Amino acid sequence: xxxxxxxxxxxxxxxxxxxxxxxxxxxxxxxxxxxxxxxxxxxxxxxxxxxxxxxxxxxxxxxxxxxxxxxxxxxxxxxxxxxxxxxxxxxxxxxxxxxxxxxxxxxxxxxxxxxxxxxxxxxxxxxxxxxxxxxxxxxxxxxxxxxxxxxxxxxxxxxxxxxxxxxxxxxxxxxxxxxxxxxxxxxxxxxxxxxxxxxxxxxxxxxxxxxxxxxxxxxxxxxxxxxxxxxxxxxxxxxxxxxxxxxxxxxxxxxxxxxxxxxxxxxxxxxxxxxxx
Amino acid sequence: xxxxxxxxxxxxxxxxxxxxxxxxxxxxxxxxxxxxxxxxxxxxxxxxxxxxxxxxxxxxxxxxxxxxxxxxxxxxxxxxxxxxxxxxxxxxxxxxxxxxxxxxxxxxxxxxxxxxxxxxxxxxxxxxxxxxxxxxxxxxxxxxxxxxxxxxxxxxxxxxxxxxxxxxxxxxxxxxxxxxxxxxxxxxxxxxxxxxxxxxxxxxxxxxxxxxxxxxxxxxxxxxxxxxxxxxxxxxxxxxxxxxxxxxxxxxxxxxxxxxxxxxxxxxxxxxxxxxxxxxxxxxxxxxxxxxxxxxxxxxxxxxxxxxxxxxxxxxxxxxxxxxxxxxxxxxxxxxxxxxxxxxxxxx
Ligand SMILES: Nc1ncnc2c1ncn2[C@@H]1O[C@H](COP(=O)(O)OP(=O)(O)OP(=O)(O)O)[C@@H](O)[C@H]1O
Ligand SMILES: [Mg+2]
Numbered sequence: 001x002x003x004x005x006x007x008x009x010x011x012x013x014x015x016x017x018x019x020x021x022x023x024x025x026x027x028x029x030x031x032x033x034x035x036x037x038x039x040x041x042x043x044x045x046x047x048x049x050x051x052x053x054x055x056x057x058x059x060x061x062x063x064x065x066x067x068x069x070x071x072x073x074x075x076x077x078x079x080x081x082x083x084x085x086x087x088x089x090x091x092x093x094x095x096x097x098x099x100x101x102x103x104x105x106x107x108x109x110x111x112x113x114x115x116x117x118x119x120x121x122x123x124x125x126x127x128x129x130x131x132x133x134x135x136x137x138x139x140x141x142x143x144x145x146x147x148x149x150x151x152x153x154x155x156x157x158x159x160x161x162x163x164x165x166x167x168x169x170x171x172x173x174x175x176x177x178x179x180x181x182x183x184x185x186x187x188x189x190x191x192x193x194x195x196x197x198x199x200x201x202x203x204x205x206x207x208x209x210x211x212x213x214x215x216x217x218x219x220x221x222x223x224x225x226x227x228x229x230x231x232x233x234x235x236x237x238x239x240x241x242x243x244x245x246x247x248x249x250x251x252x253x254x255x256x257x258x259x260x261x262x263x264x265x266x267x268x269x270x271x272x273x274x275x276x277x
Numbered sequence: 278x279x280x281x282x283x284x285x286x287x288x289x290x291x292x293x294x295x296x297x298x299x300x301x302x303x304x305x306x307x308x309x310x311x312x313x314x315x316x317x318x319x320x321x322x323x324x325x326x327x328x329x330x331x332x333x334x335x336x337x338x339x340x341x342x343x344x345x346x347x348x349x350x351x352x353x354x355x356x357x358x359x360x361x362x363x364x365x366x367x368x369x370x371x372x373x374x375x376x377x378x379x380x381x382x383x384x385x386x387x388x389x390x391x392x393x394x395x396x397x398x399x400x401x402x403x404x405x406x407x408x409x410x411x412x413x414x415x416x417x418x419x420x421x422x423x424x425x426x427x428x429x430x431x432x433x434x435x436x437x438x439x440x441x442x443x444x445x446x447x448x449x450x451x452x453x454x455x456x457x458x459x460x461x462x463x464x465x466x467x468x469x470x471x472x473x474x475x476x477x478x479x480x481x482x483x484x485x486x487x488x489x490x491x492x493x494x495x496x497x498x499x500x501x502x503x504x505x506x507x508x509x510x511x512x513x514x515x516x517x518x519x520x521x522x523x524x525x526x527x528x529x530x531x532x533x534x535x536x537x538x539x540x541x542x543x544x545x546x547x548x549x550x551x552x553x554x555x556x557x558x559x560x561x562x563x564x565x566x567x568x569x570x571x572x573x574x575x576x577x578x579x580x581x582x583x584x585x586x587x588x589x590x591x592x593x594x595x596x597x598x599x600x601x602x603x604x605x606x607x608x609x610x611x612x613x614x615x616x617x618x619x620x621x622x623x624x625x
Contacts, residue, residue, distance in 0.1 A: 174360070174362065176360060176362040177364060177365075179327075179329050179349065179362070180356070180423075182328075182329075183327060183349060183424075184375050185376060185379040185427070186375075186379045190379060195364060
């Protein structure tokens with residue numbers, strides 16, 4: 001009896017402990033710092049410094065513009081890819097190989113991959129050479145140090161997450177639902193938009209949240225691919241913590257990033273729920 | 278002209294031939310069951326008719342029009358799926374209105390027709406619910422309403438009642454049959470329950486190993502099975518090799534000397550008499566001396582298992598009384614000559 005009760009207690013307590021130790025405590029430390037000044041006196045000055053300044057607003061805008069566009073592009077590319085993997089590939093070994101190719105980059109360091117893109121996106125990099133050879137541009141495009149360059153890097157790094165969540169949703173759809181739709185007279189396009197797509201919506205949402213959260217908080221990729229010309233919130237935060245050592249202002253930046261991210265995710269899920277009615 | 282006509286249809290999955298040269302006609306308003314053991318190809322045949330699979334060979338026509346290569350969404354028929362396949366993200370009302378909407382009805386008209394179909398299956402009040410909020414029997418009715426809302430001339434049903442408990446199943450059998458007659462729609466009804474097939478169908482098509490073994494109404498299939506498979510699959514049968522038959526003078530061969538003619542005798546057609554009891558025998562009766570091996574009462578009938586000529590022959594008596602027969606008793610089994618159905622066996 002005592003044994004089983006202590007087991008239950010442990011089962012409830014351990015995750016709670018883990019959650020507290022690794023999530024709540026650091027968050028509280030950061031949040032507390034953001035509401036105090038160097039002398040430990042409570043103040044809103046750190047937030048005033050951010051929110052009353054147009055430079056900060058432009059950084060916030062860049063950050064979330066990158067996040068939203070990355071998410072949209074990932075879904076637009078990821079859906080067909082997931083479709084290909086789940087619906088079109090017939091041979092199991094080929095599908096397995098594709099999935100491995102897809103997730104293999106996740107096992108290598110972000111830094112290595114971003115450096116790779118620095119080489120590819122450079123003035124004489126592979127991307128520009130290909131574009132010129134194909135006659136699509138006269139002069140090499142400036143990709144490195146632009147939002148486009150960061151976008152390409154983020155999409156490349158985050159694409160696997162949407163492919164996996166959407167692919168999982170697609171694989172779970174009962175085939176007889178699509179047959180029932182056809183049986184009732186729906187064309188293949190109507191079946192896709194009215195049955196398949198709505199049933200994969202939770203997978204799209206899950207993938208979108210992961211990609212968006214990782215994109216707005218990404219540091220390495222924007223830092224390396226921006227060449228210092230484009231600034232996002234995570235870069236500012238990193239500077240404050242690592243070189244300026246202003247944990248109060250840095251903490252406020254981090255909390256701002258968190259609040260904006262949650263607000264955008266909350267608003268978009270509200271909109272999609274209303275739209276589904 | 279038949280409503281549905283299937284001619285020489287074959288279908289293979291890899292090296293496995295699931296259907297072999299199947300031909301079948303279904304008339305308008307007819308109730309035809311596809312009956313057979315698991316894996317015999319019933320679902321495959323249904324999916325070929327619905328258009329979810331394409332035949333390797335043969336033609337399928339509806340109202341004389343060749344639809345063999347017409348995609349599923351353009352075929353003039355509807356299906357009730359075994360697992361119901363209700364759209365989980367739509368309300369019951371929207372599930373049923375889906376068909377009319379896709380065939381061009383406006384929102385209002387589709388909603389009206391959906392409500393009408395729902396009240397036809399007794400679910401008029403459930404339109405706002407979602408499929409997951411319904412019981413199995415209710416989901417079954419929604420699937421039915423969704424399939425009949427477009428008023429098809431042909432409805433395909435793949436074991437639609439198999440997930441229901443026995444009582445509900447019996448009730449749905451009656452309701453389904455009534456609905457079928459009321460709407461005048463032809464049913465192709467897959468089942469592996471022979472009682473269900475017997476109770477509901479105009480004709481039964483017995484399948485085994487991808488071939489149609491026999492098509493006929495319940496009585497024909499029971500009284501005059503076309504071959505050994507049908508005789509054994511439908512009801513219970515005593516199968517005895519026949520040595521010679523001249524009119525009703527039939528002589529059975531011992532079990533170890535099988536011949537190429539087989540007599541099929543239903544247990545209820547075997548009368549059992551004590552040895553030497555010659556009462557009420559007629560000229561056409563075939564007599565066999567036997568010994569009682571076991572007596573078993575099941576529900577309203579009593580089966581007396583006897584051995585003779587190396588066969589086990591079952592005689593069935595109505596009622597619980599075993600007539601005083603005990604294992605070891607010497608008895609005479611009497612079978613009226615016209616109760617013996619003779620099959621010219623393809624394998625000897
Ligand atoms: N998609 C498929 N791929 C390979 N083999 C299949 C496929 N569909 C069916 N088969 C095979 O074809 C045969 C007939 O299958 P089918 O589903 O028609 O049987 P059934 O009569 O409906 O059986 P049950 O009563 O169990 O539903 C089976 O041996 C089955 O394994
Ligand atoms: Mg089946």
